[in-house]
Amino acid sequence: MAERRGYEGFGGRAEEFVSDSMPWWPERSTAPAGAPNVVVMLIDDLGFSDLGPFGGEIDTPHIDRLAETGWVFTNYRTAPMCSPSRASLLTGLNPHRAGFGFVAHTDPGYPGFTCELPADAPTLAESLRAGGYATFHVGKWHLTLESRLHDAADKSSWPLQRGFDRYYGSMDGFTSLHHPHRLVRDNSVVDVREFPDGYFLTDDLTDQALAMIDELRANDADKPFLLYYAHTSVHGPIQAKDADIRKYRGRYEAGWNRLRDERFARQVEHGILAADAVLPPDAIADGDRIPHWDDLTADERALFARHMEVYAAAVDEIDQSLGRILDHLDRLGERDNTIILVLSDNGGTAEGGPAGTRSYFAQFGQHGELPDDWVGDVPRPIDDIGGPRLFSQYPTGWARVSNTPFRSFKSSVYEGGVHAPLVVAWPAAVAQGRAPGIRDQFVFVADLAPTILDLAGVPPLATRDGAPAQEPDGRSLAAVLADPRAPGREAQYFECVGRRAMVLDGFKAVAPPPRKWEGAAGGTWEVYDLVADPTETQDVAAELPGLAAELAERWRVEAWRNTVFPLDDDGTLHATRPATEARLARPVDLPPFRPPLERFRSAALTVLRSFVVEIDIVVGADPAGVLVAHGDQGGGYLVAIDRRGLLVSYNAYGAMRRARGRMPAPGAHRIVLRADELPELRWQLTAEVDGVVEALIDAVPMLLGMAPFTGISVGYDYGGPVDWNLYEHHRSFPFAGGDLRGVRYIPGPRSEYDQTILRSIGDAVAALAD
Structure with missing residues (x-):
């Protein structure tokens, strides 16, 4: 029989019928006295150097202000793709243990690739909610398997069922910023036929976030809140408002080769990189995929520059959204006691190809080979790039600029795929003696939830839905904020579509995808000394064969512990669906x-x-x-x-x-x-x-x-x-x-071109039992 109980909601007290099939909610306690608000601003597909504090030329004054008064993490790493990073961020678990060895589009039937958060892994929102916080989420979710996004689906993995009081945004991996393909408020689709002229999703999300804060304060002046603001920008299709695009007109005519050099020089000047750091040369930094700017025609340079003008405008708009939130907190008198994190979920992406594309969907999300004459880029006026009339992605040359000074891109386990910006600010902590500045300790995305809970004074939930909670993989970085000499983490594995890497005590081993099964730690491993060579320019595996073997074996051990297997060694793993x-x-x-x-x-x-x-x-x-x-x-x-x-x-x-x-x-x-x-x-x-x-x-x-x-x-x-x-x-x-x-x-x-493999896992298990 269903039990009747109440839960706290906005505007008063509501009633909830609880049964075995309904979401489980932990009892709430009162937040610790003086508990800080928490704002987590997550940016999609942003490269390491795109923000001002990390060497970028894009105008980001509000993020710059946070960096000047807070902590800039120069050795922060994340997962190589967005869903795995988000799962790790919210649970404190390594990505595969959190169920996300891949983005939330497939479920091949293995524990590390369920694309559903584990039932025994409390989220940051669930722990803070139980600790007396109001919990808000706006923007991109991307932690529900895509086949469970429809209106009749089991919603146990939707934001409200994973600890958020309020949600507004797009639950998919991306959407149009001018005309979102689908918006969800709480547990229901927003019923709107068309969007008014001038509508822009980033502005809408910010409006909704501020409204959530105001509605809380109208009913409770003291309750702290978590605002998880996950931008859909700058994921493709890259779009921005006309006024912001015009601001960057002409700024990128010098081209990607010069911009990369200029960002690198600023990084060295500002202490983001050591003075002896080396910018990887074309031979190892995807030079075969990136034409030299001076070799392009005038029309090509104009087209490619427009792509980057739009990208810069989109980053600028993210900074503007942060500025609106900071101003609002100032007006409420709550800015000083608000912890703010600004970070990216992975490196910049090369999805646009060497020339970029104005036909993003034509080459995105498809398993298998495409015909030789397949659509690549339908030519349209370059002034339409960024607007509502086309869906674009910038060229690989600009993606390499975004990831300056590192090699490779999103989905890679080289540093370009996993080395991301992180800024943390908390004025009240600085006023109490925690010195701001650059922090070069190794930090991983799984460390963020334990850190936030530690700083907020809220213990993580010990159980979830009656089961003991998984032990988190991350650890609190509170000591690092207080002491620039405090130790960071020593080790972390990485894996993405068969690509493997292991960081241990300042060394990093990297292995490309296996062409066939070569054993759990098999294949050819490169080794880099990240202390002396943070940009991975010198492979020392031949000089240190024993270390290469040690790192490969450590990766194997970590992979088994974190449910990484099976590897996608034949390209079919993520074509498999239930x-x-x-x-x-x-x-x-x-x-x-x-x-x-x-x-x-x-x-x-x-x-x-x-x-x-x-x-x-x-x-x-x-x-x-x-x-x-x-x-x-x-x-x-x-x-x-x-x-x-x-x-x-x-x-x-x-x-x-x-x-x-x-x-x-x-x-x-x-x-x-x-x-x-x-x-x-x-x-x-x-x-x-x-x-x-x-x-x-x-x-x-x-x-x-x-x-x-x-x-x-x-x-x-x-x-x-x-x-x-x-x-x-x-x-x-x-x-x-x-x-x-x-x-x-x-x-x-x-179609015979459909390489999707549908497997009835339950039938297979039953057959084995017989």
Whole structure:
């Protein structure tokens, strides 16, 4: 029988029915007297040198101010990808022990890759909430398996069920900043048809964060709070506001080679790097993927500079959001007793390729080979880069600048993938004698939750949902804040898609992905002396073979302890998914004018397969509007009726195709859109009215990977439009002038190009038992 009990919420006391199937909540205590507020500002895909305190030229005055009065960590490392870093940040566990050896898109059936936070791992929010804190989260979550993001999913891994009182943001790994594909408030999707002109997600998130603080203070003047602000920026698609982009016009015409040298010089000058540090030369720093700026044409230089202008503007906007929060805390008189952390979740990314892309989704999130003539970058005006009309990613040359002075990029276990900026500020602690300044101790992301709890005076939860809590891997850094000579951590393993690394006592071993199984510590290992060579320019493995073997063996031990295996040694591990996801690809009936079907749920009906869309409609007088839309400016399709008749629009990653048919006569009709697979990842689209073909679009690139990104909307085109011309005239263009009775999606068989492996793990276990 369900037990009835209360819990504290905003605006009074609410009631909750508790049963075995409902979320478990620990009892709250009162926060320690004088407990500090905590603000954690996490930035997505930000490189080590992008912020002013770390050598960057981008304007970040508010972060600069924190650094001048707080602590700048020059030897902070994180996981090579975002979800693993976030899981470690919130639990204090190493990424694989926290269930995230990879981003929250696959579940191949192994403990280190569940992409769900463990039930026996209390989050920072859960411990602080039990300790008397209000707990708020805005922005990117990315800690729920994508197949459990839809509205009927088990929400046990959603933010409110993992310790947050309030949540607002995008739970996916990224979204459009001008037209978010999906926003969630607490446990429900935000029902909005279209966004006003000038809408920008970073501003919205900041508004929501300030509102949460104000609503708390209106009801409780003393309760401390945790604000976990996880920016969706500067993850692709990289976007910014026009005014901020104009501010950086012309700043990057000198090119990436010079900018990298200038950032490196500032890092040495400011003591971020030792005076004898070496900037890795092209031979080991991806020079084969990065053309020299002086060798580019004038048009190429203008295009590539625009990409970086937008990136810089986006970083600037993050700093502006921090400034608004700092100003608000000042007005409340709470700035001095607020601990603020600003950090990145991994290094800058090379996803954009050597030339960058204005068609981000065309080459993102796809397993397997693409045809030789596949879409790479649909040319469009460079002034559209950063705006709502295209989804872009900056070129590899700028990513290397972001990661100055290190080698490689996001998802790599070289320093460019894992060495990230970290700034910590707490004026009250400085006033009490903790000297601010540079800290060069080795710190890992798992250390942050234990540190925050220690500084807040809140013990970590010893149990969760009746089970003993896992022992955290991280340790508190409170002593490091007080004493620049206090020791940092000695060791940490790293792994990402088979790439391996081990840091121990100032040395680092790195191994590329194994080409085949070579034993738990097998393969070729490079060794670097990080004290003498922090930028990994001199491999000393041949000189120290015994050390190489020792580090490889230590990695093996740590890997077994942290559930790292199996390694992705044949490229199929993350193509494997649970067979339970197959039901998401069953035919579905969608009513009109509801919030869009969630992204992954929608994609299961269409991606890498043929499909049929049946639209039942009664046409009245002057029919007009969108009947069904799926996708956005990054790629999508729609069926509509306007004054000229039937319209089918297809957006192939920015290349538009349209076909028209006659105006349907008054009365009942069935309109059918067929997407039939052709060779080389193409579709042919035909639209029929009552069995008669009215429109045809032949041989267009399939939408795959992360496209269509915005889910299916019926009766209007939600958010980021598929067809910009239609949007300019009609906005979301809700259907009127008839009765749109519903839409049915009928998925066809999976394409031979679909390398997804569906495995029924439960059946396999049962078979073994027999």
